[in-house]
Amino acid sequence: MIDVMKMITARMYMKRNEPFLSSWHAYVGYELDLFKAFGRPMSKFDVADALQLDEDLLEQWIMVGLSIGHLKEAGRGRYKIANAWKLPKPKGNNSSGVLLKEMMELHIPTLLQYPEMMREKSRSHFDEEKHAPTVAETSRLLEVLAMPKMSKKIRDNEFKQVLDIGCGEAGYIKKLAKRFPDTHFTGIEISPAVAEKAEQLTQDDANIEIVNADLWHYQPERQYDMVMLNNVIHYIDLEKREALFTELASWLEEGGIFSVVTPIAGSVDDPPFANVFNSFFSSFDNLYRLPTREELAEWGETAGLKLLGIHTVIKEGSWYIVQYSK
Numbered sequence: 001m002i003d004v005m006k007m008i009t010a011r012m013y014m015k016r017n018e019p020f021l022s023s024w025h026a027y028v029g030y031e032l033d034l035f036k037a038f039g040r041p042m043s044k045f046d047v048a049d050a051l052q053l054d055e056d057l058l059e060q061w062i063m064v065g066l067s068i069g070h071l072k073e074a075g076r077g078r079y080k081i082a083n084a085w086k087l088p089k090p091k092g093n094n095s096s097g098v099l100l101k102e103m104m105e106l107h108i109p110t111l112l113q114y115p116e117m118m119r120e121k122s123r124s125h126f127d128e129e130k131h132a133p134t135v136a137e138t139s140r141l142l143e144v145l146a147m148p149k150m151s152k153k154i155r156d157n158e159f160k161q162v163l164d165i166g167c168g169e170a171g172y173i174k175k176l177a178k179r180f181p182d183t184h185f186t187g188i189e190i191s192p193a194v195a196e197k198a199e200q201l202t203q204d205d206a207n208i209e210i211v212n213a214d215l216w217h218y219q220p221e222r223q224y225d226m227v228m229l230n231n232v233i234h235y236i237d238l239e240k241r242e243a244l245f246t247e248l249a250s251w252l253e254e255g256g257i258f259s260v261v262t263p264i265a266g267s268v269d270d271p272p273f274a275n276v277f278n279s280f281f282s283s284f285d286n287l288y289r290l291p292t293r294e295e296l297a298e299w300g301e302t303a304g305l306k307l308l309g310i311h312t313v314i315k316e317g318s319w320y321i322v323q324y325s326k
């Protein structure tokens with residue numbers, strides 16, 4: 001009887017892990033441009049040769065692809081992608097593949113260190129320069145969903161000066177600057193590599209300025225109509241968060257808006273992904289857990305701001321846009 005239970009449990013976990021196989025397969029295909037290569041019927045030999053890849057490993061990857069439906073046979077020993085809409089687009093097109101890359105290269109390896117970190121009571125260090133470009137690109141996937149709430153505030157209030165703190169690759173301000181040509185946008189970014197990329201991407205936008213600076217050392221030259229803090233809270237030490245809200249509120253004009261994008265976690269009612277984010281962030285000595293709803297309300301109140309609303313951006317990831325007015 002006990003042996004039967006063991007078998008059932010083992011089978012259950014194997015079944016539950018099946019979706020992981022698709023993610024792994026899609027990640028490898030994205031990373032090595034294999035879905036592009038198999039965009040038309042190709043043999044494993046031609047692809048291995050063209051991309052200079054190990055043919056035996058490629059063959060095994062093709063077999064997995066056939067069994068999970070990412071690839072199909074196309075005659076004469078050739079293969080082709082199947083269900084293209086399910087697969088990540090090639091690199092560099094704001095592809096969803098970047099999310100797979102971040103998950104496979106950063107999140108999963110980190111979570112696998114958990115036993116050792118718990119035993120050793122140790123933490124990893126988040127390598128900013130290594131991961132910042134991927135993380136900044138992943139955050140951009142959320143833009144389309146969060147953007148309307150930001151646009152509305154700028155349009156309704158005819159805001160003229162907007163500051164984006166931890167602007168990453170300037171995805172938000174680039175889109176907003178196009179929509180609001182009479183509004184000036186300033187983006188602050190601490191990573192030199194990411195700030196440089198942001199500058200490149202916005203060099204033709206006369207109403208955008210990118211500053212490579214740490215927000216804690218930035219001295220604003222003026223008051224702003226709107227200050228944005230998108231996907232940055234988990235970089236901020238828990239003890240400094242309340243003070244940060246108060247500081248940023250002091251950079252706002254009366255009637256200005258403080259607009260924050262962040263996942264929210266910490267309650268058993270929050271989706272599992274959000275709570276696992278917290279396990280991930282807590283693995284590093286320089287990243288910190290996500291805020292709770294209560295904290296977001298409290299910090300705003302201490303800063304003298306009025307909480308306007310907490311709106312869902314992505315339910316599964318527990319991602320929200322939280323807006324306050326001064």
Ligand SMILES: C[S@@+](CC[C@H](N)C(=O)[O-])C[C@H]1O[C@@H](n2cnc3c(N)ncnc32)[C@H](O)[C@@H]1O
Nearest residue numbers: 139140166167168189190191214215230231235
């Ligand atoms: C997850 S990314 C988000 C980028 C962008 N705001 C978005 O939502 O798409 C967070 C960014 O904040 C930057 N950052 C972290 N701490 C910062 C600080 N103290 N000052 C300025 N930027 C910071 C990081 O380098 C990173 O590019």
